[in-house]
Amino acid sequence: MNLKLLVFCIGFLFCLSAFSQNDTLVLTNGDRIVGELKKMDRGVLIIKTPYSSSDLKVKWKKVRSLSSVESFLVITTDGQRYKVVGFDTDADNGTLVLNGDAVNINDIVFVKPVKDDFKSRLNATMAFGFNLSKASNLSQLTLDGTLGYTSDYCSIGTTFNAVRSNQDNVEEIQRTQGELSFNYFLKNDNFLIFQSEYLSNSEQKLKMRLTNKLGFGTYFIHSNQMFLAGALGIAYNVEDYTDTVDDNRNSGEAFAALEVNLFDLNDLSLISGVTIYPSLTEKKRVRTDFKIDLKYDLPLDLFVKLGFNYNYDSKPVEGASYDDYIFRTTVGWEL
Structure with missing residues (x-):
């Protein structure tokens, strides 16, 4: 009996110490x-x-x-x-x-x-959506994911989204977008940024666009209600097209970006950004990328997200569209 009491007291004190x-x-x-x-x-x-x-x-x-x-x-x-x-x-x-x-x-x-462990510094999301219609046997699959790592003075992040649409008597529609970014944080809410972006879409006959960017950014607003940040820099653009005589284009560009993140909306959050790329090597060519994501948090770290992406090119290759856009509806989970 005394032994049981001693074990109980030791266990109680241990729990009390951990609790304290x-x-x-x-x-x-x-x-x-x-x-x-x-x-x-x-x-x-x-x-x-x-x-x-x-x-x-x-x-x-x-x-x-x-x-x-x-x-x-x-x-x-x-x-x-x-x-x-x-x-x-x-x-x-x-x-x-x-x-x-x-x-x-x-x-x-x-x-x-x-903490010293790698997992504690990670953040990740994964989402997917699927549409199916009997008419013309239409099917559409959407995948969306992010992965990030934050250290004391820098962060690394990746994003990925892809859409595949199939329909009878219509060529497959595809769009794939990815990004790898590295931010190094400076004093006074400034930061250095390096990004490598990938885009492929059938609407603009774009087999591959790889844009590497180097720039300087700052937070104009950094509060518990919203973030507002901007960045300026230079970029090198490598493009490969399908079904064209000139099947690749390499160019130098400047870029200006603005991003806003609103999150003091209960379970809602909104991220939107626009980047403009005036070409330095191709006369009168300007590209624009725009995005907006609206996310609603659910229990168990689940969420529903509505997204819109838009790309514009003032000088597309012959036979390609000036722009491309896509709406996304996905359900996902976040770490």
């Missing part, structure tokens, strides 16, 4: 939540608790104070990046002391635990 190391969250209404802080991004804090089977999501503007002894990467509205070991909010004036700097809690836009 959990993060503590206090809301503006005085409610206290104890658990494991998983991430705060885009105005939403995610915390894992022992009394709920699913993670809790709390709006950051509803948080009055937060304390932890773990290591975190913290980013503020002015682009400063802090790697801290433990922090505690002063509830009276709403500030966190980060490596000696007093930062208002409302000026924090990103918080994530810093």
Whole structure:
């Protein structure tokens, strides 16, 4: 009996010790939540608790104070990046002391635990859609995915979407788009960017377009309601076409990009961006890429997404269309 009691006490003290190391969250209404802080991004804090089977999501503007002894990467509205070991909010004036700097809690836009394992720094989504119609035996498959990795001062990301459409007595319609990007973050919310973009579509007779870009960007707005960023730079464009006499075109371009990310919309979020490419080597040629994605979050990390992509070329090859666009409806899951 004494042995059982001793084992129980040791187990209880162990659980109590583990529990005491959990993060503590206090809301503006005085409610206290104890658990494991998983991430705060885009105005939403995610915390894992022992009394709920699913993670809790709390709006950051509803948080009055937060304390932890773990290591975190913290980013503020002015682009400063802090790697801290433990922090505690002063509830009276709403500030966190980060490596000696007093930062208002409302000026924090990103918080994530810093761990040594590779998986904790990853983010990913995968989505698909399928349409089938008896008329003309029409079938359409849409695939959409992203994969990203964030370190203390840089990020790497990839995106991919593809559409295949088949119909009786009609040639297959295809469109494939991919992107690999590398961002290195500087002070004052500035960043360097390198991107490699791939596009193939049958509407513009484009077998392959590979665009490599190097530029400088900045955040005009970086808050818990929205991001607004712009970038300028140069690009080198390699194109290969189908059914043309001149089956390839290589050109130098400048580019100007603008992207907005709205996420203070409850379970909705919207990302939209436009990039203009005036050619430096082909007279009067201008290309434009536009995208918009509207995502609605579902339980269990599922989501529904509506997307639209548009490409324009003022000087397409002979017999090809000036533009190409596609609407996408997908259901997916995110890490």
